[in-house]
Every structure is written in structure tokens, then in C-alpha cells.
Amino acid sequence: MRKGSRRYKGFALLLACLLTFSVLSACGGQNGSSQGDNDVADAASGRYLVAIEDEPDTVDFQSTTIYYTVATNVFDRLVEMESDEDGNVRIQPSLAESWEVSEDGRTYTFHLREGVKFSNGAPLTSSDVLYTLTRLLTWPEGCNRDIAEGIVGAKRLERGETLTLEGVKLLGELDLSITLEEPFEAFLACISMPGASILDGETTQAAGELFGLDPGCTIGTGPFILESWQPGVGMLMKANPDCWSGAPKCAGLDLRFLTEPEDVRTMFENGELDLLDLDEVGSAAEFFLHGDIYQENLHHVNRISIVYIAMNETVKPLNDVRVRKALQYGLNREVLLDAVYSGRGAVENGIYPRGLYGYNPELPEIPYDSDAARELLAEAGYPDGFALIFSVKASSTEWEMTLVRLAVNMWENIGVRATIRVLDESEFMRLRKSGELECYTAMWTADYNDPDNFAYTFFGSRVNTTFRSICYQNEAVMDRVYRARAITDQAARLREYRELEEIIVQEDAAWIPLFSRLYSYVCQDWVEGFRSTWNGSVKNAFRSFSIRE
């Protein structure tokens, strides 16, 4: 009997265990789920600003002239160009706290800001600047060499004759001097360009080709830190709370690589997109522009930029200035602006758009005169017109496409039978850079507030002009453009630029200026701090955006 009762005790114990277990497991299930909810809630705080971004091939700003979002948000320059309250653009200290210019205007002595650190914790030193400039000149893929080409010894370094950049002298941890071959008025403006962003020498050197591709080694001093980059999806930048210039106002940037206007529009209407560039939504932009409900959050930004049509002078019959002129006269640019952009913008007649230093409002208007155009064509030997291939990037906006279509239609009136050829991005760029595109339209936004940024880029050298597939033939003008950089007398320099502008556009009809545009953005209600930089770039001013919870 004893033995029996013990066995019953054991049984009872087992029973108790089972009961306890079942109760515990029932409770456990509940606990598990509620914990999960908490985690999600935690992660939701400090939302990233969501915006649309073009997917870059590289974010190595020394190797691109287009994609500067990472450069301007993750990196800093020695100096920054900013517009003051009166709209005047001035050079402001950035990484360089102060600088002096020698009397001959050739030597710039920079004093770097103290305590600036890269996001990996490495301190900024003058050697980082030297490294940046050296890499700018020697990196094989580099395409912003013109920034540093004026420095003493730059050419030799470029050519591989030396390994050091002679013109740069490190004066101390935070002090350095840069000596130019000859004085260059726009040098400070020039080094404020995104392409002149300062690299962390050690990291970047170690990264090699991975710089600009791998977020882990794309290290800057800027307000954001490149967090991830998912090809075809987007990139994430988180706020750099230790940024020397202060942390950005949002937790980070969530940039999506989206191209379909319908998707972008739906996303914005669903509240999934915080900032919408109306260029991204095509014809639907009209709804945003006209609908009452968006009016409060609609922002218009004047961008210092110019929409132009490039004509390759090495391609027949575009090599004939009369043909080029005919094409200039054959476009009713005002109608184009109206029909495409509902008139939001201004017709430009030169190279330097409104707002840029050196803009010439006095330029003679390029008239819309189809009769004169036809005559010129006949003169040039094309009374029945000619066939032309108008190349378009596949990633072009709907407006750009419309623009091209309308332009082509207009040219038809003068007998020019233009065919629109859509090329994918890389092919388009390859052809353009090698000077093989016949005709295309594009827009140039000022990198720095100086006519040099336009004149030199397109017509500063054979290389530059070929790079743009303009293939300008007037060597004298190009020489003048190059030399204009060194003109120290501002008035003389301005005069020279205006003269050159007139020669290039009016006399040589080397390109067709179309218009500068008013850009429109719509923000969600909860987005605050909408701002644009001096040149009208919103992307470069992300750090001031914040999201209201």
C-alpha cells in the first residue's frame, strides 16, 4: 500500500507539471506576440525622409558629372556656395574655416576647421585635401579634373610625370596652400563644386574601386552617412549626429529608385513619398499644379540651369552654321515652354541662364522665323530639308519627351526630318562622351556661380566640347574661354564671357538655348523645412528637411 501511494504521488506530480506547462504555454504565446509589437514600434520612431532618386552608376563624385546627391549630402567641400538673403551668391567657409589669397591671386592658403571628423571617426587633416586633389587628377575614371587642373603641377601629375601635386603645400595638420598656375577667379567657386568634395584619404585609398560603390567605404564628413545601396531599389542614408555642422533635421534619407510616373504618383498620393519632384510624374503634374488641395504644399524653385539642344558640328549638315541657325530659327521656344511646361520658366538666348553670375539680359533674341529658317536651309543647300537623328535618353521625363516631340514637329515645318532615337542611359552617355551624338537636348545646372562653369564645360577645350558631343570647332573661341578663367579684372572677364557667349550662340549657333525652368515640388503635409540651395537644387538641401510626427 505504501508503495502504491508513492506511485500516486508521482502521478499527481506529473499531472501538476502538465497543468503548469499548459498554463505557461498559454501565457507564453501572448507574451511573445506583444513583444514583437513593441519592437516594431521602436523601429518606427525617427522616420527617414522618403524621396525619389535616379539610380546612379557610381556615387564617386570624381567620376560623375550628373549624380551628386551623395556628394552633397554625405560629403563636404572646403568652401560652400550659398545665397544670402538678397539672393546674392557668396562663397562661405565650410571645411576650410578661413583662407587667404595671395596678391598674385595664385596661392590660396586654407585653414581647416578644427575638430572635424569623418563618420568613421578619423579626423580631417590637410593631407585629406591633398589626397582628394591628387585623386581628382589621377583617378582613371575621373571626369571632374578641370576643378584641379589649374593647380601647379596638375598637368604633370595627370600625365603621370610626377606622383606629387606640386602646387599643394601642407602647412600643418589643418593648414595647406594651393598654388595655381595662373590666377583663377572662380577657383573658390570651383572647389565648392560637389566634385571637389573632400575624401577621407586613408579610407578611400584603402577602398580603391569600391569607393562610390560600397557604402562601407564611402566615408565623408557630411550630415548623412551612406547606409546602404540596393541596386534597383534605393539607398538609405542615416543622419550623422556627430556632423561638425550639426545633425540633419531628419533621421535619414530613404531614396527610392523609381522611374514610372504612375508609381511615383500613387506612392505620393498614398503618403508613402514625402517629397515629390513634379518632373517625376509626367502629365499628372498638371493635377498637382492645378488641384486646390496641393496648393499649400506646392513649392516652385528657380534653378540656375539651362535647357539646351546640342548639335554636333562634326556631323553633316550640322557642320554648316547656316543649318544650325535654321534649326535655331525653326523652334518656337515660347510655344515649346508653354506647351510643355505650361510656360513655367523663361526662354533663354545665351549660355548663362538667369540667376548666374554673368547672365546677359541684353542678348539679342533668337527669333522664331520658319521662313528665314527655310531660306537658310536652302542657302546651305538643303531646300528640301534633311534628316536628323534626335537622341533621347530612355530615362527622360515625359516632359522632356514631349519637348523633343514638339521640337521635332516644329522642325518638320522647315523641312528638317528629325527622327527620335531613344537610347538607354549608358549608350547615350557613351556616345555623347565620345562626341558621336548628332543632336540631343539636355539641361545644365550651375555647379558654381560663374559663367566659367558653363563656358568652360561646353566650350572650354576640345576635350570638353567633344565630351558634350558638341564638337565645337572654333579653336580661337575655345582658347579664349580657357584663358578667360585667368582674367583677374572682373569687368573685363565678364565682358569677355559675354562676348564669347554671343559668338558661340549668335554667330556660330553652336547650340540652341531653350529656356531656364521653374521647378515644382510637392511635399506631404508633414514635411517641413523645404529649402533649395543657391542654384535651386532641392536634393542638395535635404539636411534642412524634417518630418513632423
Added chain:
Amino acid sequence: MHSIRFKIIAITVFAILMGILSVTLASSGAIHRENARTTVRMMQLLGRDTQNSVEEYLQSIEQAVEMAANFAYDSLDSVTLVENGAAGTHGRRSGRSAEQTAAVDAYLADYCAAVRETFSSVAGHTRGVVTYYYCIDTTISETEHGFFYSRVGKTGFVRQPPLVAGELDPEDIEHTTWYYTPIERGRPSWVGPYPAYFLGELWTYSYLVPIYKAGTLIGVMGMDIPFETLTEQLREIKVYDSGYACLFSENGEVLYHPMLEIGSMPEGDAEAFAQEVLGRSDSGDELSRYESDGETWLMYFTTLSNGMKLTITAPEREITASWTRMMRNILIAAVSIVTVFFVVLLLVMRILTSPLQRLTAASRRLADGDYDVKLDYRGQDEVGMLTAAFSQMRDRIRAYIEDLNHRVCTDALTELPNIKCFFKLAEAERARLREAGRHPVLLYFNLNGMKYYNRQYGFEEGDRLLQSFAALLTRYFEPDCLSRFGLDHFAAISEEAGLDERLRAIFEECRTLEEGRMLSVRVGVYRDEMEQVQVNNACDRAKYACDRLRGSHTSGYCVFDQEMLKLIQNTRYIIDNFDRAMREHWIQVYYQPIIRAANGRVCDEEALSRWVDPGRGVLPPSDYIPILENSKLICTHDLYVLDQVLKKLQAQKRAGFQDVPQSLNLSRMDFDACDMVTEVCKRVDAAGIPHEKLSIEITESVIGSDFEFMKEQVRRFRDLGFPVWMDDFGSGYSALDVLQDIRFDLLKLDMRFMQRFEVSNESPIILTEIIRMAIALGVDTVAEGVETREQADFLREVGCTKQQGYYYCKPISAEEIAERYRTGKQIGFENLKEADYYTALGKLNLYDLDSIASDSGEKLTNFFDTLPMAVIESDGEGIQIIRCNRSYREFMQRAFREVDITKSFEVSALKHYKGDPFARAVIQCEEEGARQFIRETLPNGAVIHALIRHVASNPVTGVYACIVAVLAVTDAGKPE
């Protein structure tokens, strides 16, 4: 104490109950949660399904309109419009010319026609459309207004006059919302539902797309659907019993509600509900709840892409009803399960435990001694094995017990029931016989001389004899009615009829048993008829009867009779009253004087007890001494007597009486009961009595039984100075060798010699020889039972120095002695100082020449017995013949006819003999103290040759004694 079955059932039911309880508790929570989750999911599913279906429908409309709108947009030539000042900033600034207006109108007419075609095609493929239209804004064209189609009956779409935008009054919201709302919103959107005036106030829902080109509003394109088709789907939705779906506009207007009017604003309960809905975009993962009609309702809601709020709501009571139902079912199931389990368990337990129970019952019966209990469970399980083991155990125990019983009840040697068992069997048999009207008798058998048989043939043979005898008995009695009580004692119960014949037959057979070595059998019979006593008592009585035959050497039987009964009763009486008898002095000590033959005085007294019973009178010692001996009480008795004797001696001493030694009879049993020597010595010393004053009488026969022991005891008494007498010498099987080893001070001759003195010739001879032997051994003798003068004379002559008997005195009490002493009747005590003297005289055997030769040391062998001898006493003056033998008397008579020698006579009387040599010799003997040889010539001429020897002198009187032996007598006339 509960049975295992009860415990297992209780525990199992408890376990199941607990299991069900825990499962129910756990599952009720889980089910409740799951139910809630399921409800949420179901409502969400239903909601999403409805949403999807509604949205799909709406999307089909949206797509249709947008398709048409895209076409309308794309096919619109913005350049034409701009150039003609209809759009863009360029032309408008300058105003439009009539040509331009005309151009635009014309263009638009063509354009509208193209769009109409496309739109019609699209609308034709779209479900549920009632109207579609394109309304050109009046600012673009004054003339071209677009188109308007509506469905009429079954005939399809019929073109109607277009709606003219210019005629629309923006203030008249109700009728123009369809146009202005999308323009305000600046995007394609749903408008309504509103009662469309162009459709007869039908509640209409419209999807409208404003068409912009070159920054200018061209017009509005749209499609209408009757709102009814949308709400039809909702109407079909039924959730539980009373749940339903409803639809609200973005601002909370009722669009569809089973109880409310379309277009109305919810009030009361519904308002709270609407507030809940409008507050959030959807109900999320949980369901919203609100109170309505005093009930809690759970609600799912979501916002459709067009901003409408779709809700599905159901009362919580109905939702949880399934849970409640489920819980009820679980409970019912639980109760059924427990019940079924209980019943099944009960059955199973019964099956499982019934063998156990049977086993338990069996073990209980086994414990009660029932070894015939049945164990018939034959299962192969543990219980089966247990049962098997148990039954094996039972068998073994039974075997053991039977064996044990057999052993306990059976005599191992003869296989007959033993005494214990016999009593039971006999009891039953007796009852049986009595019932049968027969007369039961109990028999007790005892073999005569078994001890000697064993001694003679050995124990094995003795055992065989017993077995043979047992076998013999079984032939005459039922084996169950027989028993061997032990040794050679057998008992039987039988009926009286034919008993005598049977016993005789048995006796007859006994003769031939064991090759004729068989001993005789004595049988005691107790007839039940006599008195119905218990069997063991009956056996006792039979044995008693049997023992009456002790000493007989032939077979025979004795029936227990009234006398024996009386004896037995007497015995019982004695034993029962012994203590009282001592306490109340029923036992009294009497003293019988012992007379010295030489002087006729009392020389000893024998202490004898008597039982003076107040009811029964005086009981002689023979009536109770053997009983006390048998019952081991004799020691007490004897010590009692001793105490009395010592008291008497003390009293006499105090009184200054002459006292003589007292003799005390001790039984053999006394020595078994205690260390009698020490006891006696202790008491005597305590009383301050000299040891020689107490003589110890020990019966001769008892010495033989344990010779060495008794020899030692005798020695110890004697060493302490107590004279030891041998009592009853010559009785029974006395062996003379006792005398060879044990030194006694006195032999007391058995009374039977005296009883047979007159009738037997042998008796005097034996007496003479014994006495002579005793004298030769130097031991005194006492003869008991002397009753006549002849006896006394004879004894004196043969040298028996002391005599005891009625001739002298019967036993008398101490008081009587004192009385007699006072009155002078007393015989007179011997002076102890003279004792030696008389002893010496007494020891002279006048028939033994040693009497005369003892001192000389010479061996006189050639004398015959009949020499005339006499003991004479002389005081110097006279001579007295104290005693003489027969031949001396004859001699004296021959020689001195005139002298009566039996009387003392003066020596002088003999002086007539000249020279009287005899007298001179006597005197000379005394004087010289030596043996004198005398030669005397008698007057008749005869010459006498005599030997005379001094025997002893009396220290008190101064007389001396001589023994005279006449050696030869020569007649005067005849030569020798």
C-alpha cells in the same frame, strides 16, 4: 481504508477532471482568443473582399475613364492650342484672334469626335455604366462642348446633347459638383454619390478626370454609375445574425446603411459609430467596438481608395455565441467523457481488481485458518502470477500445517493421536457414543515393567514393543479413539459392551507379542456412566484405576469405582485443606515411645503426625502422607512436624523433664523439594537443641531410587551429628548392599515382620539374622509393631535393643506425655548416661558367639548357635540374669530346676553351690575386667565349661554386666 479500486478510480477521475479542467481553461482562453482572432480575420476578410470587389468595380470604371482620358490627353495637340492662344501663357497674353478661335473650334471638333469614338468603345466594354461624357471647358471653345452619352433601357448608350460647362453655375453645387469637384481636386476623382439631375435624380457616382494640356484645363471627362450597383454588394453581406455592412463618405455621410437614408448624417448611436470610423483610416488588426441599442458591436472598417469608409459590424453577443456554444459543448463533452471514463474505469477496475479482491478475501480466509480457500484466477498477468504464488503458498502452508498438526496430534512412534489430540477426539467420540445410546468407557493402558524391558532389551526394542502394542490396540479400537500418552501409557475410548472380551483378547495377544517377551498390561477403566466428567478427568480416573494395579505383574484391568472416586476425592481434600490443616493445627504431632529392651525404659520417641479433621475425624498418616508426597507438599509437612518436635523439646527442656532423642520421619520427596539437611540443621540450631537429640528416619526403599544422592544426604546428617535411622528395613525390594555403602545408626525393622511373627516360622529367623547382622555391623535395631510379650521377649533375646509398639505404648500427644509423666504412668525415660551401657547390653546377641568373643579378637568359628548364653548383671551382691537364650534357659532348667531364671536372683541363692565358680567368675570378671573361662561342677555332677566376659558397667548404679556362654556341659554320669 479505501480499496485500491476506489483509489485508482478516484485518482484517474481526478486526473481526467483536472486534465479536462486544465484543457478547458487553457483551451477556453485559446478558443476565446482564436475565436476573437477568427472573427477579426473573418470580418477583415469579408471587409477586404467587399473592398476588393467594390474597388475592382470602381477601378474598372477608373481605368475606363483614364484610358479615355489618356487618349484625350495624348491626342490633344498642345502646340495647336498654344499657337492659337487656347492654352499656355504665350497666346493668351495677346488674346485670340477670330481665326485662332475658329481653328481651335475646328480642331476641337475633330478632336472630340476621335475621343468620342474611343470613349464609346471603352464605355461599351465597361460594366455598370449609365453615362459617359466629355465636357469641354468653355474657355477653350465656345462652340465645341464635347459629348454626352447615357444608357437608355436595353438599347445601349444613346447620344444626348452635351452638357455645356458654360451653363453650369458654380454656386449650384448640387448640380455641378461633378464638374467642379475634380477641377478643384486637381486630379481624377470620384464624385458623389449625388442625385444626378441629368439622370432623373438617380443617386449617381461619377468618376471624373480633368484634362489639362499645356497648363490649361481643357475639360472634364467622366463616367457615371448608379450608386445602387455599388451598394447591392453591401446589402448582400450578412454577418452572423444581425451584422451588416455599410458605407460612409469621407465626411461621414451615410452612403449605404440598411437602416439609414442615403445622404443623411448619422445620429444617435450611429453617430458614435461614425465618429469611430472617421477618426481612423482603418480598424487595424483589432476590431473596433461601440455601443448601440444597449449592445456591444464589433466593427471592421477600412477606407476605400476613393475615401469611402466601408464598415462591417456585428453584435459581440453573436460573435461570442459560437464560443459560448463551444464552451458548452466542451463542458458536455467533458462530463460525458468523465462519465464514460468512470463507467469504463469501473468495469476495467472490476475486471482488474476482482482477482485481487478474490485474492484479498482468500488471504483473509487464509488468515482465519481456512486453507481450503479456492484460488481459481488463472490470468497471465501480475495478479495471476500473484494468485498462483499465493495458491502455492497456501498449499505449502497447508502442507506444513497438516504436517505440524499431524506431528502435534500424533505420537511419532506409534502414529496414534497424542494426548492433546486424543482429548478432542475422545470428546467427540464420547458424544457420538452417548448419542447412540451406548455407554462410553475410557481405558488407560500401562505396560508393566517397561523400564526393565528397556533396560534389558534396549530402547529400540522397547520402542518396537510399544509399536507392536499400538498396532495390537488398533485392532480392537478405532485408531482415532486411541492415544499414546507417552512412555508406555496408552488411552482409548470405547463402548462398554464387549469390553471385557476385548480386553481379555488383548491380554491374550499380549502374551505372544514380540516373541513372547511382551509384558503384561494393566488397564484402568472409567465408565462414563459413573459420572460425566471431562475427558481428561475421565482419563485421570482410568489412570487411577490402572495405577491401582501397580505392582501386579499380570495383565488385568481395574474399573474405577466409588472407592477410588472417594480416594481421589480424599486426595483432593487433603491437598486443598493442607494449608488450613497446618494453620488450624488439624495436623497434630503424636509421639510413640521406643523402649529399650535392656532396661524397659523409653529411650527414644518417634514423632508421628495425625490429621485430626474437624469433619472427618482422625486421619492416619497413611491417608494423607502419600498424597502429600505425591503433591510435593510433604516437605512442608515434615518441616512442620519438625517445628512441633523442636517446640516440644524446648518445652520439655524448659519444664526440666527428662528427654530422649526424637525421631523424625523424612520422605524421599523432602530431599527433592529442598536441601533438607540444611533446613533441618538450621531449625534445630535455631531451637538450640543438640543434634543428637534428633534422629532422622529415612525409609529404606527410597534410598534405592537414588542411591548416591541419598548416601550423600545421610552422610551429611551424620557428619552434623544427627543419628540417621533406616526405616522399614526389610520391606519391599530392599537390597542389603545399601548397608554396605551407607552407614546408619539404626535399623528399624519393618512392621510386617512383627505382624507375621506368630504365623510364620521364617519371620523370627529373618529377624534374628537381621538383628545379628545389625549387631555385627554395630548398628542398633528397633522393632516396630511389638504387641505381645512373646514378641518383646524374643526380640530382647535376639539382641534387638529397642522396641516400639502397642505392647508398650501407642502414639500419644505431647500433652499426654506430660500428663502421663505427671501422673507417673509414664514408662520412664532412660537416663541418657546409661544409654551406652544399655546399648552395649542390647547389642549382645545371645545367639552369636561374637558376643562373647568380640573383644578378644579371637576367631571362634566352631561354635554353634545354640550355645547357652546369658547376660547377667551383678552389683557384687547378687546376680541377675538380664536375658538369656533358649538353650541357656534349658540349661538352667536342667541344672537349676528350682530357679526361675526369668527373675533376677541373688547370687547367694546360688551359693549353695560349693565354690560357686560362676558367681566368682562374674565378680572376678568385673574386677579384672577381662574374659574369664570357668569350670564349675554342678551339684548334679555335671561340669560346666563357661566363658564369661565383662560387657559394660552402669555408670549410674555401679552394676556391671557380663555375658556368659556355656561352652560345654558334661553330665556327671556320662562322659563328654
